[in-house]
Amino acid sequence: MGNFILGRLLQAVLTLFVVSLFIFLLVRLTGDPKQVLLPIEASIEQYAQLEKALGLDDPLPEQYVRWVGKMLVGDFGTSSSRQIAVSQLLRERFPNTLMLAGSGFFLAIAVGLPLGVLSAAHRGRGTDVSARVFAILGQSMPSFWLGIMLLMLFPVRLGVLPAGGKSGWTSIILPAVTLGWFSTASLLRLTRSTMMETLSSDYVKLARIKGLSERTVIWKHAFKNAALPVLTLASLLLFGLITGTIIAETVFAWPGMGSLVLSAVVNRDFVVVQALVIVISAMYIFGNLTVDILYAFLNPRIRYG
Amino acid sequence: MAEIAAPRGADWVEPPAGSPAVPSRRWWLRRPPIIPTLPMIMIGIIFFAAIFASVIAPFSPTKNHLFDSFTAPWGWEGGSSTYILGTDFLGRDIFSRIIHGARISLTIAGLVILIGASVGTLVGIVAGYFGGLLDSILMRIADLVLGIPLILVAIVLVTVTGASVGNIIFIVSAFVWPRYARIIRSETLSLREQDFVMLARVAGISSRRIMLRHILPNVVSTLIVLCTLQVGQVVLLESALSFLGVGIPPPKPSWGIMVADGRTNLTSGWWISLTPGLAIVVLVVSFNLVGDWLRDRLDPRLQRY
Numbered sequence: 203m204g205n206f207i208l209g210r211l212l213q214a215v216l217t218l219f220v221v222s223l224f225i226f227l228l229v230r231l232t233g234d235p236k237q238v239l240l241p242i243e244a245s246i247e248q249y250a251q252l253e254k255a256l257g258l259d260d261p262l263p264e265q266y267v268r269w270v271g272k273m274l275v276g277d278f279g280t281s282s283s284r285q286i287a288v289s290q291l292l293r294e295r296f297p298n299t300l301m302l303a304g305s306g307f308f309l310a311i312a313v314g315l316p317l318g319v320l321s322a323a324h325r326g327r328g329t330d331v332s333a334r335v336f337a338i339l340g341q342s343m344p345s346f347w348l349g350i351m352l353l354m355l356f357p358v359r360l361g362v363l364p365a366g367g368k369s370g371w372t373s374i375i376l377p378a379v380t381l382g383w384f385s386t387a388s389l390l391r392l393t394r395s396t397m398m399e400t401l402s403s404d405y406v407k408l409a410r411i412k413g414l415s416e417r418t419v420i421w422k423h424a425f426k427n428a429a430l431p432v433l434t435l436a437s438l439l440l441f442g443l444i445t446g447t448i449i450a451e452t453v454f455a456w457p458g459m460g461s462l463v464l465s466a467v468v469n470r471d472f473v474v475v476q477a478l479v480i481v482i483s484a485m486y487i488f489g490n491l492t493v494d495i496l497y498a499f500l501n502p503r504i505r506y507g
Numbered sequence: 508m509a510e511i512a513a514p515r516g517a518d519w520v521e522p523p524a525g526s527p528a529v530p531s532r533r534w535w536l537r538r539p540p541i542i543p544t545l546p547m548i549m550i551g552i553i554f555f556a557a558i559f560a561s562v563i564a565p566f567s568p569t570k571n572h573l574f575d576s577f578t579a580p581w582g583w584e585g586g587s588s589t590y591i592l593g594t595d596f597l598g599r600d601i602f603s604r605i606i607h608g609a610r611i612s613l614t615i616a617g618l619v620i621l622i623g624a625s626v627g628t629l630v631g632i633v634a635g636y637f638g639g640l641l642d643s644i645l646m647r648i649a650d651l652v653l654g655i656p657l658i659l660v661a662i663v664l665v666t667v668t669g670a671s672v673g674n675i676i677f678i679v680s681a682f683v684w685p686r687y688a689r690i691i692r693s694e695t696l697s698l699r700e701q702d703f704v705m706l707a708r709v710a711g712i713s714s715r716r717i718m719l720r721h722i723l724p725n726v727v728s729t730l731i732v733l734c735t736l737q738v739g740q741v742v743l744l745e746s747a748l749s750f751l752g753v754g755i756p757p758p759k760p761s762w763g764i765m766v767a768d769g770r771t772n773l774t775s776g777w778w779i780s781l782t783p784g785l786a787i788v789v790l791v792v793s794f795n796l797v798g799d800w801l802r803d804r805l806d807p808r809l810q811r812y
Binding site for chain 1: 647650651654655656658659660662663664665666667668739743746747750751752753763766767769770773774777780781783784787788791792795796
């Protein structure tokens, strides 16, 4: 187990290294980094200042180590469009993104799992058919379009629920649904297929023969065993949630890190873009690591695979 | 596609009730099954529209009719039969833009899958056939790429180098190939141990020829299923990137951009994002349904993907 964790940890660090190297080299090799890092209207003094701060004349490895070193101690530079430290922006935005991603995740678990189980238990009947339609739609609807349609229906047409921003607990409903539907759908489909496999196994038959109630058979005996493969989906869910927060935040002007990245792209505020990309990537990569370790912990076969 | 006979090997899974396993005589009297007939017809229509876009579309997709901007769809108040689906804020005909958008979406999806599937299959077969160190290195690279959140890489790349069709094809292909590599590798691993490959090796056939003539033909059905299932995902990813402004550069009529155009004019033109989004949904649902159906027929073990 120790070796497995160590190996996966090394791989996570390596992945983060590749991402940071990609960003670093992209800025320095595709032209003048000063032009990328500074806004168009920057003064000559700002150019000189930046050149000194980055040490652009030093060899590339030295520059890279300095850049990473600064980020490790929490110095991400200063936003050129907002004139405040990026680390402060991060502190403001991070909890909001976490809250939104958490709600999306909660929605997926709270709706996807039980619907998947019910769908398998009532195979071919009304519940199953409607759950599958719900899932197919969820996997095929672009979330940005879903968000806009919700926006048009609720705040614009019906005048209920806030249209954007963060104000009171109702403002999270629409972004969370936009974000969570896709993950809910994937979770539902996987739960359904693993449940169906489990329900046709011998020990479930035995439990039925013993005369246990259908509810006990499904939830106590079958569901517990079907839940493990569902964990494999967690990393995919994570990907959907990361990509999804960027979109949901943009559509609903939710003040999180995703909408910050996009507005920084529009303002050509590259310092903010690169800092956020590194931070979100790190979250994603270490989230994946946690899922892998958790899965290996629960399923010993993986560790020696 | 319907002529491809399902392999009846050891892993043959009885098709769910309702799908005819044995074609009865007098097939012309039977009602064709809704799935996959209906989605296949939809895919046919979309392909037809994409190929003959310049003939079918009544207007040029980029021509502005500023006097007719915000015309509602035909049948609604203020609508006219000139612009069946209405016009956007520049007076561009939405129907023509959707048809040309189909061309763009399908071209990009086709190219991405061609590149991703070729690279992934090559890597997967080579890694699985030779094994050892080469296998470890190639699979670590694939895992590494899968661990990178590509939407963020797309954002950085586009901020630095600007939006272009080349960029989006590169980014999305990079996202796609490791999936092929992983699955094809595991198929190759089991094929390698089979007698016909062993015998070919004993007969002195070169490794290259074995991979090309003996292994590749045996993974074709898996490839067909994977490619079909990937179309929807690639279209969703491309439209999401275009929606965020880091995909296809405007004024090209991408469905993602069209939905984004409608977002800023929600109160004055609800139809602007509605129909392009529906086009995405129809395309993705159709490919997903056909993909699921093909998977059940050709490769039931692929369940999890």
